[in-house]
Amino acid sequence: MFIEITKNNREFLFFSQKNSRKKKKHGFKYLNIKKAIYLIQDKPSCKVFFAADPIKIMRAQGQYMFDEKGERYLDCINNVAHVGHCHPEVVKAAAKQMELLNTNSRFLHDNIVEYAKRLTATLPQTLSVCYFTNSGSEANDLALRLARQFRGHQDVITLDHAYHGHLSSLIEISPYKFRKGQDVQKEFVHVAPSPDIYRGKYREDHEDAATAYADEVKKIIEDARSSGRKIAAFIAESMQSCGGQIIPPAGYFQKVAEHVHKAGGVFIADEVQVGFGRVGRHFWSFQMHGEDFVPDIVTMGKPMGNGHPMSCVVTTKEIAEAFSSSGMEYFNTYGGNPVSCAVGLAVLDVIEKENLQGNAVRVGNYLTQLLDQQKAKHPLIGDIRGVGLFIGIDLVKDHVERTPATAEAQHIIYKMKEKGVLLSADGPHRNVLKIKPPMCFTKEDAKFMVDHLDGILTVLEEVMETKNDSVSSQNTVCRTEVPEEVHMESAKHSATESRENHSRKRNGVCPDQQALLSKRLKT
Numbered sequence: 027m028f029i030e031i032t033k034n035n036r037e038f039l040f041f042s043q044k045n046s047r048k049k050k051k052h053g054f055k056y057l058n059i060k061k062a063i064y065l066i067q068d069k070p071s072c073k074v075f076f077a078a079d080p081i082k083i084m085r086a087q088g089q090y091m092f093d094e095k096g097e098r099y100l101d102c103i104n105n106v107a108h109v110g111h112c113h114p115e116v117v118k119a120a121a122k123q124m125e126l127l128n129t130n131s132r133f134l135h136d137n138i139v140e141y142a143k144r145l146t147a148t149l150p151q152t153l154s155v156c157y158f159t160n161s162g163s164e165a166n167d168l169a170l171r172l173a174r175q176f177r178g179h180q181d182v183i184t185l186d187h188a189y190h191g192h193l194s195s196l197i198e199i200s201p202y203k204f205r206k207g208q209d210v211q212k213e214f215v216h217v218a219p220s221p222d223i224y225r226g227k228y229r230e231d232h233e234d235a236a237t238a239y240a241d242e243v244k245k246i247i248e249d250a251r252s253s254g255r256k257i258a259a260f261i262a263e264s265m266q267s268c269g270g271q272i273i274p275p276a277g278y279f280q281k282v283a284e285h286v287h288k289a290g291g292v293f294i295a296d297e298v299q300v301g302f303g304r305v306g307r308h309f310w311s312f313q314m315h316g317e318d319f320v321p322d323i324v325t326m327g328k329p330m331g332n333g334h335p336m337s338c339v340v341t342t343k344e345i346a347e348a349f350s351s352s353g354m355e356y357f358n359t360y361g362g363n364p365v366s367c368a369v370g371l372a373v374l375d376v377i378e379k380e381n382l383q384g385n386a387v388r389v390g391n392y393l394t395q396l397l398d399q400q401k402a403k404h405p406l407i408g409d410i411r412g413v414g415l416f417i418g419i420d421l422v423k424d425h426v427e428r429t430p431a432t433a434e435a436q437h438i439i440y441k442m443k444e445k446g447v448l449l450s451a452d453g454p455h456r457n458v459l460k461i462k463p464p465m466c467f468t469k470e471d472a473k474f475m476v477d478h479l480d481g482i483l484t485v486l487e488e489v490m491e492t493k494n495d496s497v498s499s500q501n502t503v504c505r506t507e508v509p510e511e512v513h514m515e516s517a518k519h520s521a522t523e524s525r526e527n528h529s530r531k532r533n534g535v536c537p538d539q540q541a542l543l544s545k546r547l548k549t
């Protein structure tokens with residue numbers, strides 16, 4: 027017997043595989059399983075990657091994933107499989123500890139102590155108390171509780187387009203979600219502009235974007251105070267990922283922390299996506315901002331267990347003591363269990379032994395160089411931004427207004443998939459190609475990815491140019507329109523076929539008009 031799910035009634039309907047004689051139950055007809063799955067994915071609560079043509083992955087190793095036909099895909103988006111999919115050292119550590127013991131943390135165990143020691147050694151000294159949890163959401167939820175308990179304040183300042191997790195408490199502070207759903211912004215939530223110097227309120231030509239963005243936070247605090255509200259926390263990813271691969275300008279976090287502290291709030295750095303050495307030169311992304319910036323609470327998750335669900339909140343003794351003085355015990359059945367900590371220790375070992383931070387610098391710089399060359403060649407690329415193995419490609423229809431090239435981004439990720447490269451598009455306009463691969467990504471992988479991107483952009487831009495030629499006399503030189511049939515047309519070409527036409531593409535394209543000085547982080 028197996029189970030099918032129908033679209034209309036969402037009931038389970040059964041039939042025997044052996045004789046395949048389909049029986050009707052409750053008057054609903056049976057569907058074959060593929061059709062049923064397709065139909066329930068019509069309105070999914072969780073969208074799979076490449077929803078129009080999903081991939082079934084059967085196994086993975088290092089930076090590669092393999093589907094049921096054995097086709098190989100280069101994984102450029104998986105920041106969970108941080109040290110590489112199914113890393114043998116991590117798998118071995120988990121299996122070994124599973125054989126011996128797994129239990130909750132109401133017993134003494136060396137693994138949790140050892141892990142806490144190793145983890146805090148990567149952080150500034152004041153961040154010395156660890157709470158172990160099982161997901162990024164749990165970590166951020168606990169961080170909010172710590173912050174609120176600290177001074178008894180309630181309000182939270184979050185960044186526009188931020189995502190901090192799927193719990194109710196986090197949807198409330200995630201404009202990425204609540205702006206799309208039917209939820210309204212709660213009165214205790216304040217949204218500050220994302221410090222995006224490419225398409226945000228203050229851009230790279232602003233004389234001091236860091237101060238301007240920090241002043242927005244200051245204004246929020248003042249407005250809240252005048253209506254009798256008190257700020258418990260400012261929360262931000264050290265680099266915004268879902269928000270469009272945004273790297274805040276140097277000095278922004280220091281200034282924000284100053285305003286927030288004055289208001290009696292705490293600074294929460296969400297490192298769930300961007301921690302554990304992804305930026306290369308530093309273990310934590312917030313450390314790019316200099317030694318004079320130390321958050322009060324740091325949350326971490328995804329890469330921590332390389333796919334095993336483990337996460338953590340690290341904070342100061344003062345905040346932890348305020349939390350425990352409330353008399354509230356913090357107990358988490360699975361948090362910090364011996365298996366999770368064994369996995370976490372193995373991940374830390376691999377990062378060190380394989381010098382994955384060094385790799386992130388080397389390969390990240392090389393990849394950024396290759397992409398900068400592509401930017402000079404392809405008008406669809408508006409901005410390349412990134413640090414280490416965290417890179418964004420902001421696609422635009424024109425370089426003056428920076429109109430997001432959303433449809434083009436979607437087209438590109440599907441075409442890249444056909445070439446065996448997994449990428450995704452995110453940001454408020456879904457036009458930023460996100461690159462955040464396993465940290466064992468090589469220069470060869472980078473070249474492979476960029477060569478295919480080059481080929482696909484070339485074909486796409488040609489199709490767009492051909493279309494535009496007919497209307498170009500009415501349009502400004504820079505503006506490009508995506509013909510609806512672009513998918514159809516470009517599908518006729520192979521990515522490599524049109525490479526000889528690159529030079530032709532350069533003609534008639536508006537020059538990049540954003541060559542102004544930007545105050546970016548020196549990393």
Ligand SMILES: Cc1ncc(COP(=O)(O)O)c(C=O)c1O
Pocket residue numbers: 160161162163164166189190191192263267268296298299327328
């Ligand atoms: C920045 C950030 N914080 C928190 C979370 C929530 O983590 P989890 O899905 O493990 O609960 C996510 C998940 O995507 C995230 O990107």
